[in-house]
Amino acid sequence: MKTFVIALITVFSILTCSSVEAAQANPRTMKFPVLSFQIPAAERVVLECGMPVYLLRDTELPIINMTAMVRVGSVYEPAAKAGLASMTGALLRFGGAGGMASEKMDDELEFMASAVESSIGGDMGTVSLTTLKKNFSRTLQIFSDVLLHPDFDQKRIDITRRQIIEGLRRQNDDPKEIAGRELGKAIYAGHPLGSEATFDTVSRVVRRDMVEFHGRYFRPENMILAISGDFERAPLIRELNEVFGGPVENGAVVLPEIPQPPQQFKQELIFAKKEVTQTVIRMGHLGLTKDNPDIYAVRILDYILGGSFTSRLTMEVRTNQGLAYNVASHFDIGRRFTGTFVAETETKTESTVKAIQLMQEIMRGMTKEMVSDQELNAARDYMINSFMFGFTSPASIVTQRARLEYYGYPADFLETYRERIAGVKKEDVLAAAKKYLKPDLFKLVVVGDAAKFDKPLSTLGSVRELDLTLNIPR
Amino acid sequence: MKPLWLTALCIVIFSGALHAATLEEKVVEHTLKNGMKLLLVERHTSPTVSAWIRFRVGSVDERSDERGIAHLLEHMLFKGTTTLGTRDYAAEKPLLEKIEATALELMSEKAKREKGDKVKLSELEKRLASLEADASKYVIKDEFFEIYSKNGGTGYNAFTSRDGTTYLISLPSNKLELWAAIESDRLQNAVLREFYTERSVVMEERRRSYEADPESKLWETLVASSFLTHPYGQPTIGWMSDIENLTRTKAEQFFRSYYAPNNAIVAIVGDIDTKAVIAMADRYFGGIKPGKALPPVSAEEPKQAGERRIELIADAEPTVIMGFHKPAILAEDDYVFDVITMILGNSRTSRFYKELVIKKQIATDVGVFDAPGSRFPNLLVFSANPRTPHTVSELESAILAELERLKVEPVAERDLQRILNKLEYEEARRMGTNGGLARNLTEYEAVAGSWRYMTDYRRKVEKVTAADIQRVAREYFTRENRVVGFITKKGGDSK
Numbered sequence: 001m002k003t004f005v006i007a008l009i010t011v012f013s014i015l016t017c018s019s020v021e022a023a024q025a026n027p028r029t030m031k032f033p034v035l036s037f038q039i040p041a042a043e044r045v046v047l048e049c050g051m052p053v054y055l056l057r058d059t060e061l062p063i064i065n066m067t068a069m070v071r072v073g074s075v076y077e078p079a080a081k082a083g084l085a086s087m088t089g090a091l092l093r094f095g096g097a098g099g100m101a102s103e104k105m106d107d108e109l110e111f112m113a114s115a116v117e118s119s120i121g122g123d124m125g126t127v128s129l130t131t132l133k134k135n136f137s138r139t140l141q142i143f144s145d146v147l148l149h150p151d152f153d154q155k156r157i158d159i160t161r162r163q164i165i166e167g168l169r170r171q172n173d174d175p176k177e178i179a180g181r182e183l184g185k186a187i188y189a190g191h192p193l194g195s196e197a198t199f200d201t202v203s204r205v206v207r208r209d210m211v212e213f214h215g216r217y218f219r220p221e222n223m224i225l226a227i228s229g230d231f232e233r234a235p236l237i238r239e240l241n242e243v244f245g246g247p248v249e250n251g252a253v254v255l256p257e258i259p260q261p262p263q264q265f266k267q268e269l270i271f272a273k274k275e276v277t278q279t280v281i282r283m284g285h286l287g288l289t290k291d292n293p294d295i296y297a298v299r300i301l302d303y304i305l306g307g308s309f310t311s312r313l314t315m316e317v318r319t320n321q322g323l324a325y326n327v328a329s330h331f332d333i334g335r336r337f338t339g340t341f342v343a344e345t346e347t348k349t350e351s352t353v354k355a356i357q358l359m360q361e362i363m364r365g366m367t368k369e370m371v372s373d374q375e376l377n378a379a380r381d382y383m384i385n386s387f388m389f390g391f392t393s394p395a396s397i398v399t400q401r402a403r404l405e406y407y408g409y410p411a412d413f414l415e416t417y418r419e420r421i422a423g424v425k426k427e428d429v430l431a432a433a434k435k436y437l438k439p440d441l442f443k444l445v446v447v448g449d450a451a452k453f454d455k456p457l458s459t460l461g462s463v464r465e466l467d468l469t470l471n472i473p474r
Numbered sequence: 475m476k477p478l479w480l481t482a483l484c485i486v487i488f489s490g491a492l493h494a495a496t497l498e499e500k501v502v503e504h505t506l507k508n509g510m511k512l513l514l515v516e517r518h519t520s521p522t523v524s525a526w527i528r529f530r531v532g533s534v535d536e537r538s539d540e541r542g543i544a545h546l547l548e549h550m551l552f553k554g555t556t557t558l559g560t561r562d563y564a565a566e567k568p569l570l571e572k573i574e575a576t577a578l579e580l581m582s583e584k585a586k587r588e589k590g591d592k593v594k595l596s597e598l599e600k601r602l603a604s605l606e607a608d609a610s611k612y613v614i615k616d617e618f619f620e621i622y623s624k625n626g627g628t629g630y631n632a633f634t635s636r637d638g639t640t641y642l643i644s645l646p647s648n649k650l651e652l653w654a655a656i657e658s659d660r661l662q663n664a665v666l667r668e669f670y671t672e673r674s675v676v677m678e679e680r681r682r683s684y685e686a687d688p689e690s691k692l693w694e695t696l697v698a699s700s701f702l703t704h705p706y707g708q709p710t711i712g713w714m715s716d717i718e719n720l721t722r723t724k725a726e727q728f729f730r731s732y733y734a735p736n737n738a739i740v741a742i743v744g745d746i747d748t749k750a751v752i753a754m755a756d757r758y759f760g761g762i763k764p765g766k767a768l769p770p771v772s773a774e775e776p777k778q779a780g781e782r783r784i785e786l787i788a789d790a791e792p793t794v795i796m797g798f799h800k801p802a803i804l805a806e807d808d809y810v811f812d813v814i815t816m817i818l819g820n821s822r823t824s825r826f827y828k829e830l831v832i833k834k835q836i837a838t839d840v841g842v843f844d845a846p847g848s849r850f851p852n853l854l855v856f857s858a859n860p861r862t863p864h865t866v867s868e869l870e871s872a873i874l875a876e877l878e879r880l881k882v883e884p885v886a887e888r889d890l891q892r893i894l895n896k897l898e899y900e901e902a903r904r905m906g907t908n909g910g911l912a913r914n915l916t917e918y919e920a921v922a923g924s925w926r927y928m929t930d931y932r933r934k935v936e937k938v939t940a941a942d943i944q945r946v947a948r949e950y951f952t953r954e955n956r957v958v959g960f961i962t963k964k965g966g967d968s969k
Contacts (some may be wrong), residue, residue, distance in 0.1 A: 022660070024757065027621050028654045030651065030655065032649050032650055032652070034647050034648070035649075037521055058519070061902045061903065061906055062517060063903060103828075111888070111891070113892075113895045113900075114899075132899050159832065162861060163838050163861070166862060169791055169862060170790075170791045173790035174687055174688075174790075276686040278678065288769070299636055308619075309616055309619045309630075310619055318675055319615055319675075320615075322671040322675050323681050325675050326678075357568050378623065378624050381625070384626075385624065386623075386627070388522060388626070389626075389644065391520055392519065392908070393520075393907060459633055473862075
């Protein structure tokens with residue numbers, strides 16, 4: 001941290017000097033003092049139980065934040081019990097822990113103005129804590145109970161299940177939610193990431209399932225901690241060792257093998273009817289994972305195509321033609337599993353097909369010709385110069401470090417990121433577009449009022465209409 | 475390290491050692507001669523800085539024929555200046571004038587509706603499109619964005635509310651001068667080019683944010699029904715026909731009337747040297763002439779004299795929103811309402827959560843907030859989804875029962891203490907990000923008259939007693955002061 005502070009001082013001094021010059025500079029040609037930015041490091045220690053911990057002390061605020069990342073995820077739940085992981089994630093905190101009833105835990109935590117929260121996503125589980133420094137020890141105790149000793153109170157399980165069912169009942173209220181969900185299902189069809197909780201699957205989940213699911217994955221040898229804020233290092237490590245105990249006998253948790261989603265690209269047109277004045281449009285297909293060396297070229301491609309306010313999609317669909325407020329595209333680079341490419345917009349009913357065709361045309365364009373020097377430079381400059389915004393708070397610095405280890409990124413990922421971005425050439429962007437962008441093989445989801453579309457959707461191919469009432473609990 | 479830096483270094487380390495300085499100690503306040511207010515905070519956690527400019531003008535300041543202009547103008551102010559966003563302003567300018575003349579003619583023909591001349595309309599539309607195409611040859615699209623981005627700027631954005639309009643960006647700290655150069659140019663030389671295309675974008679924004687989303691549509695209708703006289707009732711984005719009738723002429727007029735340095739509050743938070751920033755701000759903004767003082771909003775909402783009920787029939791599950799009129803920020807009772815908000819909602823120990831979500835399981839969640847602005851008397855709002863098979867009317871009764879309980883049963887001392895503990899944590903937390911702190915400084919300086927609202931807040935809340943809560947509940951949570959909105963599912967019954 002100290003070298004970091006020193007680097008900053010140079011900036012002030014130069015800034016002060018340059019302000020003596022009285023002129024107002026031209027934004028197009030302005031020159032700036034050099035800013036030496038070093039990626040802030042977090043300390044990695046290993047607890048007696050073998051758990052890695054990333055630490056970054058920062059005393060600006062009298063607050064401590066902590067996150068445990070657990071190797072677990074909905075990909076490990078049986079399809080017939082889809083919803084098990086997210087229910088387990090919610091109930092860690094919601095269902096009481098360490099013999100303390102949930103109401104009592106709520107009362108104690110909120111009286112201290114502390115928070116402990118838990119959840120399980122597709123390929124990661126997290127339990128997090130935030131607290132004033134003075135209440136850290138007690139909050140840590142509750143945190144560790146939630147993480148390791150949840151009680152899964154039956155009443156709370158029932159409430160959670162009813163809430164999820166009510167959510168399912170409401171899942172078609174917002175057209176944007178319908179389109180996003182259906183696109184995800186279409187892209188990941190046949191893979192656990194494409195499975196969906198339904199009334200039936202959620203109804204099948206019982207307490208024993210959650211106890212087992214938790215017991216299998218939530219073990220000290222299967223998690224990483226990230227801690228930041230106003231702590232004292234030695235007492236903190238002592239406390240953590242007391243909470244998490246000594247060396248673990250049983251060795252590493254063996255995670256089930258989950259295959260990658262099948263690399264199948266086939267156009268599919270999906271329509272859902274909603275009587276609205278604006279159509280929701282989502283299109284996409286499988287993308288790539290972080291282990292692919294092309295991710296840097298794809299990042300540049302992403303920025304130029306639909307990742308910024310001056311991207312091709314925004315420029316044409318929004319700025320030039322006024323067809324949409326929101327238009328964007330994004331390669332979500334998969335960390336464990338193949339990620340996605342998704343393009344999205346919403347446009348008035350009468351310009352639905354026009355907007356779809358325009359977007360597809362813009363995307364085809366990316367696969368045909370090289371981007372311009374100006375586009376390439378703008379993308380590279382942004383990514384390199386804004387890199388430091390990934391490190392603006394101690395909490396984001398430690399959780400980022402922990403996440404990189406969790407997903408097994410190369411050790412020099414952050415340190416080499418800017419160089420690799422700087423090394424991307426126009427040829428690389430074109431090659432990446434040709435390889436990873438398939439505008440004629442999209443899964444396309446359209447939600448709207450087809451009777452008022454500018455052209456029938458069937459102009460684009462054969463359409464499968466969804467029955468939105470199918471998965472609605474009676 | 476060279477000795478030159480050493481003094482500065484010592485200062486930084488020393489101030490770092492001053493444990494957890496309060497906000498009061500951290501904010502440097504400075505007003506330029508033209509009235510522009512600067513609020514500066516040094517934070518050296520990362521070499522970044524957030525710069526926010528708040529103009530004391532929002533949709534509440536619009537006349538009835540300008541509804542939506544504050545927001546559309548906010549969009550337009552991203553389009554450049556006489557030197558940025560254009561290849562040749564001298565050549566572009568006459569085209570922009572022709573575009574405006576044609577658009578005005580087109581709109582007045584459209585206003586005749588069925589009596590309008592169809593041939594003339596189509597000719598005007600063609601001429602407008604062709605002029606726009608000609609003008610676009612001179613445009614450098616979104617050049618502000620392009621320049622900020624290539625310099626590493628992130629979060630370049632703006633938002634308009636009833637109460638005000640804010641422009642924000644975060645930059646690497648060595649590039650703050652870029653912000654001063656662009657923003658001072660924008661304030662003096664903005665050119666509202668591409669106006670009519672952007673107006674279409676805003677119509678899409680309206681469809682997306684309000685028309686296609688039943689809950690937002692209900693919300694918009696409820697607010698409009700709550701304020702018959704006061705402009706808080708009108709949606710900031712404007713009704714669709716309002717937007718259709720906005721012109722560049724109106725937007726320019728609005729810009730000239732309100733965007734003056736004396737109506738601006740700037741917060742710069744991050745890795746800065748406050749003295750250098752004051753000098754820089756003076757250099758770039760100091761020469762701008764102050765504008766006229768803002769005319770006050772004269773409309774006053776008459777006291778509501780009976781419950782108002784709004785039903786929206788929609789292709790969506792039932793929901794209920796309930797609002798009660800209440801005073802503006804700074805009124806003594808407003809602090810009592812804040813305590814009531816925290817007693818009733820937004821936490822796992824709140825009454826709505828414990829009673830309605832956990833015990834009765836009648837709702838999936840209950841939100842409590844005040845809206846649609848703070849400068850003027852507003853609403854305390856409860857928003858909830860009933861859990862099937864429970865109905866809107868059961869949920870409504872359950873909410874009202876909790877309000878009755880506030881009137882008769884004094885709130886426990888422990889509940890009040892929990893709120894104060896929460897505020898202690900929040901006071902620390904909100905200093906943790908440049909953007910968050912800049913947001914709060916500009917917002918409270920604008921709506922509460924001073925950012926010190928934040929530093930006084932806990933002391934004010936400390937004074938709120940259980941008896942105050944009972945008094946306020948009795949006075950405001952009445953049938954005649956209530957507005958209720960609910961969604962009935964299409965084909966379902968109104969229950």
